[in-house]
Amino acid sequence: MKAVQIQTFGAPEGLVLVDLPAPVPAAGEVLIAVEAVGVAGVDVLIRRGALAAYGFTEGFIAGSEVAGRVTAVGNGVDEEWLGRPVWAFTGTGGGYVEQAAVPLEQVLPLPAGLSPADAVTVGSSGAVAHFGLAQARFVPGEAVLVRGAAGSIGVMAVQLAARQGARAVAVTTSSAERGKRLRDLGATHVLDRSGQGDPDAPNGYDVIVDIVGGEAMPSFFDLLNPNGRMVAVGVVGGQPPADFGTTLMAQFQKSISFATFSAATIGTADLQAVRREQFEAVARGDLGAVVHEVLPLDQVALAHRKMDSGEVFGRIVLTP
Known part of the structure; x- marks a missing residue:
């Protein structure tokens, strides 16, 4: 394959x-003929070598979610x-392939009306947005700011915050069209991008x-x-300054707090329950799956150049 x-x-x-041997499903696994692969921000960080300290080495196959049809079972x-x-979660990688062998607990059937491209646009990003808001202890009536809202996680966070009753949902983005x-x-x-520019925006956010991180995060x-x-649910703009805690402590009297969130801390059953609900919501038209562009697998370098340029709104999908 x-x-x-x-x-x-x-x-x-x-x-x-490259050409690799086709996988064979082990016990408890299914083999999927892949029809769509989601291109995520973390794939870009891995490709750049920014996460090499976490064990990602050259020769790695990126891609954490795929959708397609089951062709064999273990x-x-x-x-x-x-x-x-x-739809299936392939772990921290292994999704940029024509065929994927995946443990059954990481697989969800697609509801009628949900395309493979839509599934890989929502599957991981929607869960991160959902649990990121939960990590922030968001409740209806609060004001929310989504920093870096044009990516797939941001797009979902905006929709979920609005759907769950935020009194205001502000976004940072790079253009009026976005x-x-x-x-x-x-x-x-x-x-x-600095968090300014709308005189009618709230003076502060709950x-x-x-999703961005980077040097400007402490501001x-x-x-x-x-x-x-x-x-912080992502660091697509790079790591924040090493001393950002000093800026946080300068706000001591406001009792503000900072946390990180990784979906790796959520149990598989809980993640799959949220994904199932979101898939059904997209199929009904209650949530939007924003696909920026669909490209063939052999144009993966082009997909990553588009990611690097910051022009992607939503998610790029690859098709083997």
Whole structure:
């Protein structure tokens, strides 16, 4: 089968299409003929080598979610799965492939009306947005700011905060056109990347969901209300300054707090329950799956160049 390996860290050209033996499902696994692969921000960080300290090495196959049809089952798996359209979490990688063998507990059937491309646009990002808001202890009636809202996690966080009763959903983004699209998804205020630019925006926020990180992250502590909470769910802009805790402590009298969130801390059953509900919501039209573009697997370098340029709104999907 065809697969994409990160042969050299750095530029997108280090992603190379190679031939590998097709996998065989082990006991408790299903084999999926992949029809769609989600391209996530974490894939870009892995490809750049920014996460090498976490054990990602050259030769790694990126991609954490796929969708397609089950073509074979391992021992102990009901043959009724054969032929079913499914979504699957492939772990920290292994999704940029034509065929994927995945443990059954990481697989969900697709409801009628949900395409494979929509499934890999929502599957991981929607769960991160859901549990990120929960980590921030968000409750209806609070003001929320989503920093870096144009990516797949941000798009879902905007929709979920609006759907769950936020009194305001502000976003930071890079252009008026993106701001308009985010308003269509539920945003009430559009800010520039510094968190300014809308005179009608709230003076402060109860919750900030931060997908960006980077050098500017500590400046957003100033935008938190007393008892406000910031949760970092990504660092697509790089790590924050090593001394950002000093800025946090300068706000001591406001009792603000900072936390991180990784889906790795949530049990599989809880993650799958949220994904199932969100898949059904997208199929009904209650949530939007924002697909930026669909590209063939052999254009993976182009997909990553688009990610690097910051032009992606929603999620790029690869099709083997």
